[in-house]
Amino acid sequence: MELYKNHPRHFVAVDCVILGYQDDEIKLLLYPRSFEPHKGEWSLLGGFVQDDESADEAAARILKQTTGLEQIFLEQVASFSAPNRDPEARVISLAYYALIRIDLHDEECVRENGAYWVPIRKLPNLIFDHQTMFEKALVKLQQKAGYSLCGKELLPEMFTLIQLRKLYEAIFQHEFDPGNFRKKILSLGVLEKLSLKDASESRKGAFYYKAKSNIGEIDIDRIVKF
Amino acid sequence: MELYKNHPRHFVAVDCVILGYQDDEIKLLLYPRSFEPHKGEWSLLGGFVQDDESADEAAARILKQTTGLEQIFLEQVASFSAPNRDPEARVISLAYYALIRIDLHDEECVRENGAYWVPIRKLPNLIFDHQTMFEKALVKLQQKAGYSLCGKELLPEMFTLIQLRKLYEAIFQHEFDPGNFRKKILSLGVLEKLSLKDASESRKGAFYYKAKSNIGEIDIDRIVKF
């Protein structure tokens, strides 16, 4: 312990890039900061790492407190540690990104905190380095989506291939050929066709699919080359 | 500051996965830990983040102090924050990986600290979670190698295509077809052929190449599909 004692201790925070999908758009959950500095400005959801928890646990705890959701997808993005990134005190922040189903989250819980889901194309200015955190998180999401279907995290249990394509178009901000996309996805053999149809978008109706349960991290070559 | 004060502060360390290439193998620089706990056991090179520096700067500083090298490739791997990962005290560690040219590093500086370059196939047990840090760093290296030639970081300025292939075989622990590898790399248009030959490996000799200077992060599709 002697050697350790000569070194400084730092506040360690986690900041969460909470992403969801709604109305053909990827949206980010933003909070008005409740204290100085930068009170009232938009920020990611954050909090401090306590003594008895890992950063992963801290992120999950904070996410639960403010959205009511548990057991959601959560992964490290990067650490941010410029000495003056927070003008009030030295805070080293570990950024995480979370994928949640907007249709399942606790709206009241979010509303209470004054939070809003903002389409990623129309983000306001964010405090500190939160813009960079978001950008890195989006790249991570694109990488994840390239190797596994993000349907499970961002879409309802059942979804049509058209919905899945639109999700991918939102993630990559790029259009995919409907026929080719469908063939590519089906060739992966990870989806199960249901007999139910979604008739809300057309007279013919589109079949619903769901992810096969035995598939974890699919060892796909690549879903989209981009 | 009031709100911050209610939260604990933590020691924040950086641990460096220092990788080099020698004798057709990727090697990891390991240090015998100089203090308790686990004194004498093998560990990554680490140190604490000070008040006036970012974690990136801390990693660069520590790397310079112990290998004599500056301006080397250094990138974040992940954070490690289990409350009891270091039994002596709560230490949150930010893992980095560095790519260095073994032929250029300061051998004396390394020797003094009792450090050794160990082939990654024959690693001893490492303390704490350092094994996991290494494994994640290797994945990062493979990703990087998939999108940019790592020749610049791990090989001398001039190298033959055979040397580059052997480097890639060491990184991916997988053999590549000599003819196909050469064509794929040359088709990227990022190498400049020199008139000099390396005659040490064969009677015919193999031409040296060097990376074209204007190429930064090449926007290659993929070098190897794996």
Add this chain to the structure above:
DNA sequence: ACAAAAGTGTTTAGATTACACCCATGA
């Protein structure tokens, strides 16, 4: 019947793979 979205098929271009073959050179 027809409009409109869902879904299938076909054609072409390009990339990947395996592997045969030629080349240059020192002993």
Add this chain to the structure above:
DNA sequence: TCATGGGTGTAATCTAAACACTTTTGT
């Protein structure tokens, strides 16, 4: 001249991309 690695060429296969075409169904 011949053994040895260095380097090139080619045919078979696979994949991606573009786009035309067929199917289904409520009105």
